Amino acid sequence: xxxxxxxxxxxxxxxxxxxxxxxxxxxxxxxxxxxxxxxxxxxxxxxxxxxxxxxxxxxxxxxxxxxxxxxxxxxxxxxxxxxxxxxxxxxxxxxxxxxxxxxxxxxxxxxxxxxxxxxxxxxxxxxxxxxxxxxxxxxxxxxxxxxxxxxxxxxxxxxxxxxxxxxxxxxxxxxxxxxxxxxxxxxxxxxxxxxxxxxxxxxxxxxxxxxxxxxxxxxxxxxxxxxxxxxxxxxxxxxxxxxxxxxxxxxxxxxxxxxxxxxxxxxxxxxxxxxxxxxxxxxxxxxxxxxxxxxxxxxxxxxxxxxxxxxxxxxxxxxxxxxxxxxxxxxxxxxxxxxxxxxxxxxxxxxxxxxxxxxxxxxxxxxxxxxxxxxxxxxxxxxxxxxxxxxxxxxxxxxxxxxxxxxxxxxxxxxxxxxxxxxxxxxxxxxxxxxxxxxxxxxxxxxxxxxxxxxxxxxxxxxxxxxxxxxxxxxxxxxxxxxxxxxxxxxxxxxxxx
Numbered sequence: 001x002x003x004x005x006x007x008x009x010x011x012x013x014x015x016x017x018x019x020x021x022x023x024x025x026x027x028x029x030x031x032x033x034x035x036x037x038x039x040x041x042x043x044x045x046x047x048x049x050x051x052x053x054x055x056x057x058x059x060x061x062x063x064x065x066x067x068x069x070x071x072x073x074x075x076x077x078x079x080x081x082x083x084x085x086x087x088x089x090x091x092x093x094x095x096x097x098x099x100x101x102x103x104x105x106x107x108x109x110x111x112x113x114x115x116x117x118x119x120x121x122x123x124x125x126x127x128x129x130x131x132x133x134x135x136x137x138x139x140x141x142x143x144x145x146x147x148x149x150x151x152x153x154x155x156x157x158x159x160x161x162x163x164x165x166x167x168x169x170x171x172x173x174x175x176x177x178x179x180x181x182x183x184x185x186x187x188x189x190x191x192x193x194x195x196x197x198x199x200x201x202x203x204x205x206x207x208x209x210x211x212x213x214x215x216x217x218x219x220x221x222x223x224x225x226x227x228x229x230x231x232x233x234x235x236x237x238x239x240x241x242x243x244x245x246x247x248x249x250x251x252x253x254x255x256x257x258x259x260x261x262x263x264x265x266x267x268x269x270x271x272x273x274x275x276x277x278x279x280x281x282x283x284x285x286x287x288x289x290x291x292x293x294x295x296x297x298x299x300x301x302x303x304x305x306x307x308x309x310x311x312x313x314x315x316x317x318x319x320x321x322x323x324x325x326x327x328x329x330x331x332x333x334x335x336x337x338x339x340x341x342x343x344x345x346x347x348x349x350x351x352x353x354x355x356x357x358x359x360x361x362x363x364x365x366x367x368x369x370x371x372x373x374x375x376x377x378x379x380x381x382x383x384x385x386x387x388x389x390x391x392x393x394x395x396x397x398x399x400x401x402x403x404x405x406x407x408x409x410x411x412x413x414x415x416x417x418x419x420x421x422x423x424x425x426x427x428x429x430x431x432x433x434x435x436x437x438x439x440x441x442x443x444x445x446x447x448x449x450x451x452x453x454x455x456x457x458x459x460x461x462x463x464x465x466x467x468x469x470x471x472x473x474x475x476x477x478x479x480x481x482x483x484x485x486x487x488x489x490x491x492x493x494x495x496x497x498x
Contacts, residue, residue: 171183211246262295
């Protein structure tokens with residue numbers, strides 16, 4: 001399935017819901033703004049009839065269509081009612097159910113179809129405000145989406161999802177050709193299911209999440225402007241979003257070439273964040289309290305169990321050419337990771353190693369300059385093998401690696417001289433230091449040798465390296481090390497090594 005499918009379905013929902021936020025004073029203006037904003041998404045929004053019935057504008061046979069790069073979309077809603085409720089507000093109600101069909105070219109030269117049915121009983125939207133700044137509030141007991149993926153007349157997948165206890169609001173403003181949006185959405189639960197089949201097997205997945213919350217803001221341009229992302233960012237396009245959820249679970253039953261596999265998992269919380277503007281791009285995701293179990297004929301024991309207290313990552317990178325260094329950051333956290341004893345037993349049957357949960361944390365930030373706009377494909381192509389920019393500073397806020405009874409931690413910071421690429425063989429000459437503490441390192445080496453995983457001579461070489469770069473610290477089997485770059489040289493605990 002091409003990515004257009006997801007983008008197209010998102011655009012449909014935007015056209016039907018988000019555009020409602022464009023409501024003005026009268027029902028007629030609300031309907032006109034639906035049509036206007038749909039056009040900015042490259043969609044045509046028309047109706048069989050539009051009639052005024054007292055305080056209500058009744059739009060019958062509303063259809064939405066789109067044709068882009070060989071992919072087509074068509075949707076039909078029996079009725080939409082725009083009722084003037086006074087105080088400059090308009091109540092919008094719609095049919096409880098409506099269908100959408102999508103047809104997309106596939107790689108084999110044929111087409112793939114999506115048959116989508118959306119149900120929204122009791123959904124109510126209240127729009128009000130002014131022509132330039134409109135508020136919008138919606139409530140609904142549930143919204144459901146059921147999708148069939150069809151290729152060559154054969155159903156490949158059935159996908160369904162239902163949100164319950166839905167409520168939220170929008171604030172939309174049109175300023176200088178940009179549509180500015182702030183929105184909040186909450187739902188009590190999300191349940192979903194996927195059934196898929198192919199020639200070699202099938203998949204059955206079900207799941208649910210509680211306490212969903214989504215926040216979004218940004219300045220948006222029309223579809224045509226987004227074809228050149230670099231220019232769109234220069235023209236003011238920006239988007240930020242946050243999605244979080246509470247406790248959840250899912251299960252997967254899959255068969256591949258007659259071999260079954262089962263996966264179950266639960267979690268306590270989770271999140272997903274993204275951001276993009278003319279200066280930088282950010283992306284992050286994570287979860288807490290995760291328990292996962294995997295079983296199947298290809299696993300050499302009854303069940304593989306994996307648990308962790310937290311797993312997350314967060315990235316911030318510059319996207320625009322600037323005349324001064326700009327911020328970047330990278331964070332990854334895996335905290336209290338445990339695996340089942342069956343896995344440990346495969347390489348440590350005598351339990352020589354401590355089986356305490358493992359942790360890995362890398363938290364860094366710094367500054368860099370780009371030679372070209374990152375989203376400008378033509379400009380980036382001219383770089384060839386040259387680096388896309390210059391690294392100016394790096395701060396290691398936290399470094400932590402804990403496994404098998406050993407615990408490494410450290411912090412540090414560096415600056416880089418980009419005019420000197422010779423002292424360290426093409427790397428900008430650094431200035432700064434990192435302080436490291438290793439506890440239990442020699443003990444881990446002893447255990448790995450006794451298990452036969454590391455030969456004695458390799459362990460001896462590792463100990464010689466530790467002696468060169470570290471010195472004894474406080475406590476048993478504790479080593480401290482300060483690695484420093486200064487005066488175009490490299491020092492370990494004050495001793496110059498380069």
